[in-house]
Amino acid sequence: DIQMTQSPSSLSASVGDRVTITCRASQSISSYLNWYQQKPGKAPKLLIYAASSLQSGVPSRFSGSGSGTDFTLTISSLQPEDFATYYCQQSYSTFTFGPGTKVDIK
Amino acid sequence: QVQLVESGGGVVQPGRSLRLSCAASGFTFSSYAMHWVRQAPGKGLEWVAVISYDGSNKYYADSVKGRFTISRDNSKNTLYLQMNSLRAEDTAVYYCARGRNYYDSSGQYDAFDIWGQGTMVTVSS
Numbered sequence: 001d002i003q004m005t006q007s008p009s010s011l012s013a014s015v016g017d018r019v020t021i022t023c024r025a026s027q028s029i030s031s032y033l034n035w036y037q038q039k040p041g042k043a044p045k046l047l048i049y050a051a052s053s054l055q056s057g058v059p060s061r062f063s064g065s066g067s068g069t070d071f072t073l074t075i076s077s078l079q080p081e082d083f084a085t086y087y088c089q090q091s092y093s094t095f096t097f098g099p100g101t102k103v104d105i106k
Numbered sequence: 107q108v109q110l111v112e113s114g115g116g117v118v119q120p121g122r123s124l125r126l127s128c129a130a131s132g133f134t135f136s137s138y139a140m141h142w143v144r145q146a147p148g149k150g151l152e153w154v155a156v157i158s159y160d161g162s163n164k165y166y167a168d169s170v171k172g173r174f175t176i177s178r179d180n181s182k183n184t185l186y187l188q189m190n191s192l193r194a195e196d197t198a199v200y201y202c203a204r205g206r207n208y209y210d211s212s213g214q215y216d217a218f219d220i221w222g223q224g225t226m227v228t229v230s231s
Contacts, residue, residue: 001168034217036151043201043221044143044151049208050215087151091216094165095141095153 002026002090004098012106019075021101023088028068032092035064035073038100039084047086048073078103108132108220110202115225118192128185128202128222136160136180139205141218142187144198144227152198155187156205170196192229199224 003026013019023033031051036044046055048064051071061076075082083105088098114126128140142154155166155176164176175188185202203218 031212032215034215036218038151043223044218045221046217046219049206049217050210050212053208053210053215055217055219089151089153089217094167095156095216097143097151097153100150 002029002093002096004088004090004096006086006088006098006101008101009099010102010104012104013078014106015078015080017078017106019078019082019103021073021086021088021103023066023071023073023098025069025071025090025092029090029092031067032090033064033066033071034089034091035062036087036089036097037082037084038087044087075103110204110220110222112200112202112222112225115200115227117228117230119231120193120229122192123188123190124192124227126187126189126200126202126225126227128187130183130185130204133204133220135178135183139216140176140178140185141203141205142174142176142185143201143203143218143221144196145201145224146195146198149198154200157185189227192227194229197227197229199226 033051035048038044052064085100085102111129141156157176173191177186201224202222204220206219208215
């Protein structure tokens with residue numbers, strides 16, 4: 001089975017900050033990597049698919065990069081509505097989520 | 107509008123069974139693979155199962171294999187999850203999600219683009 005790790009597990013940031021979250025797969029998954037945002041008590045929301053493609057309706061301040069085993073989600077200028085938990089997910093072999101990265105207010 | 111609505115959650119004793127439903131609307135249900143994903147209280151997301159658009163293919167997480175069964179009724183636009191031999195560790199919010207295929211020059215990519223609001227399952231004596 002493919003295992004996913006994320007770092008950091010949590011971070012504190014201010015509005016306007018540039019935020020980077022890293023996701024690593026236990027084996028190469030090419031670009032079969034998605035990113036989701038989840039706010040407390042809500043369902044997850046798809047942000048990025050295929051490692052770097054922005055889902056329709058998602059603000060352009062979100063971007064994804066990487067291939068193989070190492071991936072990054074970047075928020076270029078953090079907005080108040082971006083405080084949430086972010087999960088990566090591999091879709092190379094069935095599906096596995098990373099443990100999540102919680103972004104809260106500094 | 108495009109919507110998924112789960113139902114059937116509740117409190118159940120260990121070893122008993124429960125069936126969850128997910129009603130789809132606003133899109134051609136029979137054209138999409140569908141998934142169940144769960145989230146234990148205070149924990150992360152765990153993929154549970156997937157069923158192909160026509161029900162011919164099903165895959166499960168190891169943690170539920172042999173105990174849970176995913177199925178669908180395309181005539182009713184409804185997805186199901188039959189959960190047997192429930193354990194305390196199955197306690198979670200269960201989400202249904204639509205599997206969307208995305209294509210580019212490199213291939214086909216799968217992601218979960220529409221999610222329901224979730225239904226809570228508590229396994230406790």
